[in-house]
Amino acid sequence: MSLPEGYTLRRCTKADYAGVTSVLKVLTTVGDVSKDQFDQLLDHWDSVRIGQVPMYNNSVIVDTNGEVVATGNVLIEKKVIHQCGLVGHIEDIAVRQDQQGKKLGLILIQYLYKLAKEYGCYKVILDCDESNVGFYEKCGLKRAGVEMKIIF
């Protein structure tokens, strides 16, 4: 599976502020995030490491016009169990409405798997709505456990 011609997949940068905050609206409420807040977040994401491994790996797919059309993150967590193993948590996957159905979501997820594997994760997990189970099954994931939450 490859990206459409001229599209690129890379780590998110500060220049992606408008694109990322816009594309994420297909997922949930983004709020009124200022450019300063976004820049501070990127500084944080870029600074937190587990040894050489970046903990935050927010990634974007950019179209031929340089516009962000998809975004998603794999967070790397270091645990005690599994011999202080690393687990990847896939978070905040969003494909711009007019770009859905072109396999961009699948390509993005496969890229995040690749990063997690390269960083030494022994597994990747995520939570999603029932309506997205079919998508994640197409990405090779299997149902496991139950998501629970408490909202503050």
Ligand code: ACO
């Ligand atoms: N249910 C079942 N199958 C689906 C769904 C779905 N909701 N969405 C896509 N698929 C299938 C496609 O038909 C395709 O199947 P095929 O290979 O047989 O043709 C395959 O999954 C891959 O689809 P893509 O084209 O890669 O999907 P897309 O680029 O549209 O991305 C996504 C899917 C991310 C769910 C997108 O529709 C989206 O952004 N939705 C709104 C935000 C959202 O719900 N994000 C996920 C939140 S969960 C989380 O972040 C961990």
